[in-house]
Every structure is written in structure tokens, then in C-alpha cells.
Amino acid sequence: MSLFTTPILLFFSLLLLLSAVFIVKQQSAAIIERFGKFVAVRGPGIHIKIPFVDRISGRLSLKILQLDVVVETKTSDDVFVKLKVSVQYKVVEKKVFDAFYKLDYPQDQITSYVFDLIRSQVPKMKLDDVFSKQDNIADAVKEKLGEVMQEYGYNIVKALITDIEPDAEVKIAMNRINAADREKTAAQYEGDAARILIVEKAKAEAESKRLQGMGIADQRREIARGLEDSVKVLNNVDINSQEASALIVVTQHYDTLQSVGAESNSNLILLPNSPQAGSEMLNNMVASFSASNQIGEEMKKAAEKEKQAKKGDTKK
Numbered sequence: 162m163s164l165f166t167t168p169i170l171l172f173f174s175l176l177l178l179l180s181a182v183f184i185v186k187q188q189s190a191a192i193i194e195r196f197g198k199f200v201a202v203r204g205p206g207i208h209i210k211i212p213f214v215d216r217i218s219g220r221l222s223l224k225i226l227q228l229d230v231v232v233e234t235k236t237s238d239d240v241f242v243k244l245k246v247s248v249q250y251k252v253v254e255k256k257v258f259d260a261f262y263k264l265d266y267p268q269d270q271i272t273s274y275v276f277d278l279i280r281s282q283v284p285k286m287k288l289d290d291v292f293s294k295q296d297n298i299a300d301a302v303k304e305k306l307g308e309v310m311q312e313y314g315y316n317i318v319k320a321l322i323t324d325i326e327p328d329a330e331v332k333i334a335m336n337r338i339n340a341a342d343r344e345k346t347a348a349q350y351e352g353d354a355a356r357i358l359i360v361e362k363a364k365a366e367a368e369s370k371r372l373q374g375m376g377i378a379d380q381r382r383e384i385a386r387g388l389e390d391s392v393k394v395l396n397n398v399d400i401n402s403q404e405a406s407a408l409i410v411v412t413q414h415y416d417t418l419q420s421v422g423a424e425s426n427s428n429l430i431l432l433p434n435s436p437q438a439g440s441e442m443l444n445n446m447v448a449s450f451s452a453s454n455q456i457g458e459e460m461k462k463a464a465e466k467e468k469q470a471k472k473g474d475t476k477k
Contacts, residue, residue, distance in 0.1 A: 177212050180212040180213070181209050181210060181211070181212045182207065182208070182209055183203075183207075183208055183209075183210060183217060184206070184207050184208070185203050185204060185205050185206060185208065185220070186205060187205045188205070188222065188223045188224050189205065189220055189221065189222050189223055189224075190202050190203065190204055190220065190221050190223060190252075190254070190257045191203040191208075191217050191219075191220050192217070192218045192219045192220070192221070192257065192258075192261050193210060193215055193216070193217060193218065194215070194216055194218040195211070195214055195215050195216075196214065199218075199258065199262070200215060202257045202258065218261075219261055221252050221257055221260060221261055222252070223251065223252055223254055224251065225249055225250070225251045225318055226249070226250055226251060227247055227248065227249050227250075228247070228248045228250065228268050228271055228272065229245060229246070229247050229248075229323075230245070230246045230247075230248065230271075230272050230275045230276070231243055231244070231245050231246075232244050232245075232246060232275065232276055232279040232280065234279060234280045234283045234284060235283075235284055236283060236284065236286055236287055236288045236291060237284060237285060237286055237287050238287045238288055240288045240327055240328065240331050241327070241328050241331075242283070242288065242291060242325060242326065242327045242328070242331075243324075243325075243326045243327075244279055244283065244291075244298075244322055244324070244325055244326075245322070245323045245324035245325075245326075246275050246279065246299070246302060246320060246321070246322060246323070247320070247321045247323045248271055248275060248302070248306065248317065248319075248320050249317070249318040249319040249320070249321075250267075250271065250310065250315050250316065250317050250318060251315070251316055251318060252314060252315060252316075253311075253314050253315065253316050256314030256315075257314065258314070259312070259313055259314030260313060260314030260315060261314075263312075263313045263314065264313045264314075264315075267310075267313065267315060270310075270313070271306065271310065271315075274305075274306050274309055274310075275302060275306065275320075278301065278302050278305055278306065279298070279302065282298055282301055282302075283298070288327060288331070291325060292325060295322040295325060296322075298322055299320045299321055299322045300320070302320040303317050303319060303320035306320065
């Protein structure tokens, strides 16, 4: 063998070896065909195939994949809405043959089924129900899509409604409705607070009037008792009831004048009287003063007697 043919043989041998050995990555599978016919599915690791006879027809990932599908449809209350459905799926490891040979474009197939399922579910629902029952819609998509795709070697892991977007005008109207509801609730709270404030204020005023009335009643009761005592004292000094009443009235009259005069911002108006009325008033005032002096003397005597009586009791 010549030196020229040896490198060529080595080159072809290396090429043959490289074409016979292949590697399959983790979480993936390789489909081997021989002259166009399926032979086997090879898992992760290093493998050998017959050069120029066997070939790797394709590789499939066994990882979980995600497909986002945007579906536009109409609700039962005639509102157009866009739903974004995220479908998570994977190839069943034992059904790699079905997944590779039965479907050319599995993503297109999944998208078509999602469109069909969403457009059969959402038009039966109102817009508010679409928002509140999106999990139910997602579960229905997963269940029905899973039954169909299982036949093709795919497992539907999860279906999620990740976004619901109504028409722009509908969103503005919904925001206005929400704002109006919140304003209504705020107005109700403010009305309740104002009502409670009025009720409490009325209760406080009622309590104040009650206490004020009790004070006035007590004041009048004490005044009546004082008048009764004054009449008794006057009777003891031979002053009849009519004269006693006149004396009390005059005393209260001068007390009133003194109270009015004590105020710096008050004005006192004395109306003129006829001479006859003036002399009568003067006589009454003199009589009242005389009676007052007599009452004072009697009260002093009574006080002295009381003191002497107390001293006598103390000595005993």
C-alpha cells in the first residue's frame, strides 16, 4: 500500500466512524430511520447507527413547552374581548413515534383547538362572568385539548388564561362604573357619619336640656323654701302675709337692679311715674326698710338665743 492511499483510508475510516456515532442530549429523543422506514427511538446518551443506511430523521424535545394563543371573540352581552391563553404541553416519552409522525405542526394544531374551544365557551358567558370564571374556562380548555392531543402523543400540562382585554371603550365604561360605585359607597358612608353626628348632637342637647331643667327646678325649689322661711320670720315680728310679700318683692327688685348695674355693657332705663305713684312707692320702700330692720333684729336675737343654748348644753 502506497503512502498516498494510507491517509485516504484513514480519512474515510474516521468519516465512517463519525457518521456511525451520534449523541442524544438530555430531555430529548432521536428518531432513527433505515431507508426511509422507522427503526427506533433513541434516548439521551451516545449511540451507533449504520453509516449511509440509518439516518436520524428528527429530534424531539421532551421538555415542557409553552404556546401563547390570542383569541378574539364576543360575549353573550355583545362585548368583543381578547383572551390570551397560555398552553403548556410536552411530548409523552412513550409516544414519541405518534408525536413525530402523526403531526407535522403540533403548535398549529393546538392553536386551532384553542380557538375552537374558546369560541364555544365565551359566547355563552357575560363579560363579568368571563373575568370571574376564567379558571373554569382554562380547565375546560385543558381537559378537552388534553383528550384530543393525547392521541397524537402530547400531554397538556396546563392551560392558563393570562390576559383578558375588552374593547377600549368598554374598559373606559367599566372604569366609570367602578368609579361611580365607589363614589356612591363613599357618599353612603358620609351620610351615615352625618346622621350619627346629628343623632349624637341631639342626644347631647337633650341631656343638656334635661340637666338644665333639673337645675332650674332645684333653683326654684330652693327659692320657694327661702320665701317660705322669710314669711315665717316676718310673721314672728307681727308682719302679715301681704306686707311680707311686698317686702320680698321690693328686696328682689333691688337685687335685680344691683345685678343689672354690675354689668359694664348693660343699660338701665327708669320710667317716670306720677307723683302719687311715686309717693306710694316711697312709702312702700320706707315700710320695707323698716320691716327689713325688724327682721334683722329678730334674726340677731334668734342667733344669740341659739348660741346661749349651745353653750348651756356644752356646760352640762
